Amino acid sequence: EVIVEVRNLKKHFEMSNGFLKKTKTTVRAVDGLNFKVYEGETLGIVGESGCGKSTTGQLLLGLMEATEGEIYFRSTDLASMNKEALRKARKDLQVIFQDPYSSLNPRMTVGELIGEPLVVHGIMRGKALRERVIELMQLVGLREHQYDRFPHEFSGGQRQRIGIARALALNPKVIVCDEAVSALDVSIQAQILNLLNRLQKELDLTYVFIAHGLPAVRHISDRIGVMYLGKMVELAGRDELFNNPLHPY
Ligand code: ADP
Ligand code: ADP
Numbered sequence: 001e002v003i004v005e006v007r008n009l010k011k012h013f014e015m016s017n018g019f020l021k022k023t024k025t026t027v028r029a030v031d032g033l034n035f036k037v038y039e040g041e042t043l044g045i046v047g048e049s050g051c052g053k054s055t056t057g058q059l060l061l062g063l064m065e066a067t068e069g070e071i072y073f074r075s076t077d078l079a080s081m082n083k084e085a086l087r088k089a090r091k092d093l094q095v096i097f098q099d100p101y102s103s104l105n106p107r108m109t110v111g112e113l114i115g116e117p118l119v120v121h122g123i124m125r126g127k128a129l130r131e132r133v134i135e136l137m138q139l140v141g142l143r144e145h146q147y148d149r150f151p152h153e154f155s156g157g158q159r160q161r162i163g164i165a166r167a168l169a170l171n172p173k174v175i176v177c178d179e180a181v182s183a184l185d186v187s188i189q190a191q192i193l194n195l196l197n198r199l200q201k202e203l204d205l206t207y208v209f210i211a212h213g214l215p216a217v218r219h220i221s222d223r224i225g226v227m228y229l230g231k232m233v234e235l236a237g238r239d240e241l242f243n244n245p246l247h248p249y
Helices: 053-060 083-092 110-120 126-139 156-168 186-203 214-220 238-243
Strands: 002-017 023-038 042-046 068-073 093-096 174-178 206-211 223-228 231-237
Touching (some): 042 053, 053 174, 110 156, 126 156, 223 238, 231 238
């Protein structure tokens, strides 16, 4: 079953040239994407730096308005949703970033960081919130006694677990993993990928897994899309892609 579908998606940025700003250049970050994401799968998206992967992720999350084209979440175009529907869809669409350290507020404790989405959406507070946060911590391999610690006290891999727990707080359906393991040591990458695999099965998650390098994507993806200059130049099953001897990847 298709959970997300992208049709003719474009995102162009107008850039002023120089301080006089007399001329403009258009950066075609995303330039006509078409693909489907099936429920429960991991769709890997790879491509060199600047090819439009992060912009695609932002668009999928409903965090950025497309220049052209549509993004359907469960058959409804994000752009056609009213505020309430979009707010709901955004709960179902969550993200894990490359470096949770730079995306996590250093003044908040682990417990506060993981519970924040639940507080912001007015879903839980007090004792129920604490219990839910501890449940989320255990789900990702963190311990209850770490609740009041700060992110800087953790290793990169542990911090990524915090980021994952936070992304899971609202029971999402789709998680965009944007270079989620790229900054980690290889052995830690494997741990986090195994965790993501386990969570996918336990929680029926769908992943869009963005990475510039192939090893991580190969490990986790069912299908892989290759982006180049804002376009998807290839989209195939993992084995099909990797077993083709003519393939440059
Ligand atoms: P990737 O994630 O594959 O490295 P990005 O999606 O970050 O690629 O960027 C694609 C292209 O769009 C790059 O040329 C980048 O500089 C440009 N770009 C991304 N975001 C913006 C922005 N907010 N304003 C202007 N240009 C942008
Ligand atoms: P990535 O490492 O994923 O390729 P970047 O480090 O290129 O991402 O970009 C980080 C952030 O800056 C992204 O949110 C992207 O949209 C934005 N960005 C990238 N290029 C530009 C640009 N030329 N002008 C403004 N913002 C940009």
